[in-house]
Amino acid sequence: MAGVDRLAEALAAYxxxxxxxxxxxxxxxxxxxxxxxxxxxxxxLTEIDAP
Structure with a gap:
């Protein structure tokens, strides 16, 4: 889980x-x-807003 959290932080900062x-x-x-x-x-294929 720590790896997923770190990845999420890095991608959110991009x-x-x-x-x-x-x-x-x-x-x-x-x-x-x-x-x-x-x-x-x-x-x-359809484009939608994120829930």
């Missing part, structure tokens, strides 16, 4: 753009992800 693939909602929230691209078999 001032550039990030493309992140993940499934851990708390991690994605902690690094400030604001837009998601969702790929669904039936709907295809």
């Amino acid at each position: 001032r550039g753009a990030l493309i992140v693939a993940g499934h851990d909602l708390s991690f994605l929230t902690s690094i400030g992800i604001t837009r998601w691209l969702r790929l669904d078999r039936e709907e295809g």
